[in-house]
Amino acid sequence: MALSRESAFDVATVLSESLPYIQRYAGKTIVIKYGGNAMTDESLQASFARDIVLMKAVGINPIVVHGGGPQIGDMLTKLNIESNFINGMRVTDTATMDVVEMVLGGQVNKEIVNLICEAGGKAIGITGKDSRFIKAKKLFVKHQAEGMNAPEQVDIGHVGEVSHIDTSILKVLENSDLIPVIAPIGVDDEGHSYNINADLVAGKVAEAVGAEKLMLLTNISGVQDKSGKVLTGLSTAQVDALIADGTIYGGMLPKISCALSAVNAGVTSAIIIDGRVPHATLLEILTDKGVGTLISNTPAAK
Ligand SMILES: Nc1ncnc2c1ncn2[C@@H]1O[C@H](COP(=O)(O)OP(=O)(O)O)[C@@H](O)[C@H]1O
Numbered sequence: 001m002a003l004s005r006e007s008a009f010d011v012a013t014v015l016s017e018s019l020p021y022i023q024r025y026a027g028k029t030i031v032i033k034y035g036g037n038a039m040t041d042e043s044l045q046a047s048f049a050r051d052i053v054l055m056k057a058v059g060i061n062p063i064v065v066h067g068g069g070p071q072i073g074d075m076l077t078k079l080n081i082e083s084n085f086i087n088g089m090r091v092t093d094t095a096t097m098d099v100v101e102m103v104l105g106g107q108v109n110k111e112i113v114n115l116i117c118e119a120g121g122k123a124i125g126i127t128g129k130d131s132r133f134i135k136a137k138k139l140f141v142k143h144q145a146e147g148m149n150a151p152e153q154v155d156i157g158h159v160g161e162v163s164h165i166d167t168s169i170l171k172v173l174e175n176s177d178l179i180p181v182i183a184p185i186g187v188d189d190e191g192h193s194y195n196i197n198a199d200l201v202a203g204k205v206a207e208a209v210g211a212e213k214l215m216l217l218t219n220i221s222g223v224q225d226k227s228g229k230v231l232t233g234l235s236t237a238q239v240d241a242l243i244a245d246g247t248i249y250g251g252m253l254p255k256i257s258c259a260l261s262a263v264n265a266g267v268t269s270a271i272i273i274d275g276r277v278p279h280a281t282l283l284e285i286l287t288d289k290g291v292g293t294l295i296s297n298t299p300a301a302k
């Protein structure tokens with residue numbers, strides 16, 4: 001169907017608006033944490049996959065790191081295994097770790113690979129165990145149980161934090177037409193597996209590869225203040241105050257902390273965006289219409 005003169009002008013305006021952004025990001029790496037609704041709603045899945053394929057096609061290097069907390073929860077329920085969280089981290093005993101590896105490394109990872117391939121790209125799914133590229137160590141969380149006077153270190157099982165990322169496998173993929181899709185599972189020198197929060201893996205991957213941008217897709221319009229208004233830009237000092245007064249809590253804590261750590265380690269900007277918006281990834285990268293909360297170390301960074 002032929003476009004009217006006005007619609008054709010609108011389409012052409014949006015397309016030409018993307019040119020400076022394509023020029024700016026071509027050859028640069030963007031790490032995208034994929035999670036929330038964008039990962040479960042069929043039409044959002046398809047728009048996400050298309051965005052990633054388009055990025056690679058215009059010379060940007062996308063690296064996808066995915067979550068899968070709800071999918072792990074569903075499988076644990078089917079198997080009659082209880083789910084427990086402390087400070088937003090899943091308490092992971094040996095039976096739970098087996099399920100985490102099966103769901104993240106098998107089911108979820110391969111579904112995303114398939115989606116990107118359906119959209120015309122070439123994706124390859126890996127966990128941190130592949131070539132042992134995500135080295136992990138056991139994470140102890142600080143937690144104050146009811147009736148205790150002070151927080152104490154709690155052992156929550158096979159939960160890890162990233163101790164090292166070997167970027168060599170990612171470099172090989174960068175120089176190919178393959179798009180890496182990473183499941184957040186780490187490994188130690190003895191080959192033990194660790195369940196790692198996906199936001200934390202995305203942040204560490206972005207730091208290790210010196211990414212231009214870290215994008216964290218979530219189910220909310222961005223970081224909100226007490227009245228629910230989205231805060232479009234945040235500095236480290238503002239974040240500290242918002243955590244201290246309880247405005248930022250729960251699942252937003254690992255997102256904010258990995259975003260801050262990434263920008264402090266040299267990633268130009270980190271952004272928390274609304275994955276419920278179709279083509280949220282592309283809107284953020286290639287237009288003036290990006291929405292969400294930007295955390296950056298340079299005032300001009302978009
Ligand atoms: N200040 C805040 N602004 C927005 N969301 C917040 C804030 N503080 C806590 N949250 C919570 O964090 C959630 C996002 O974290 P989470 O559910 O873990 O996301 P995901 O599943 O995408 O990783 C929001 O849905 C909200 O409930």
Ligand SMILES: CC(=O)N[C@@H](CCC(=O)OP(=O)(O)O)C(=O)O
Pocket residue numbers: 035036066067068069070072088089090100159160184195196197198199
């Ligand atoms: C230690 C820990 O909590 N790991 C997470 C890993 C998956 C994840 O982070 O998924 P989302 O991004 O969808 O929450 C978990 O077991 O749920």
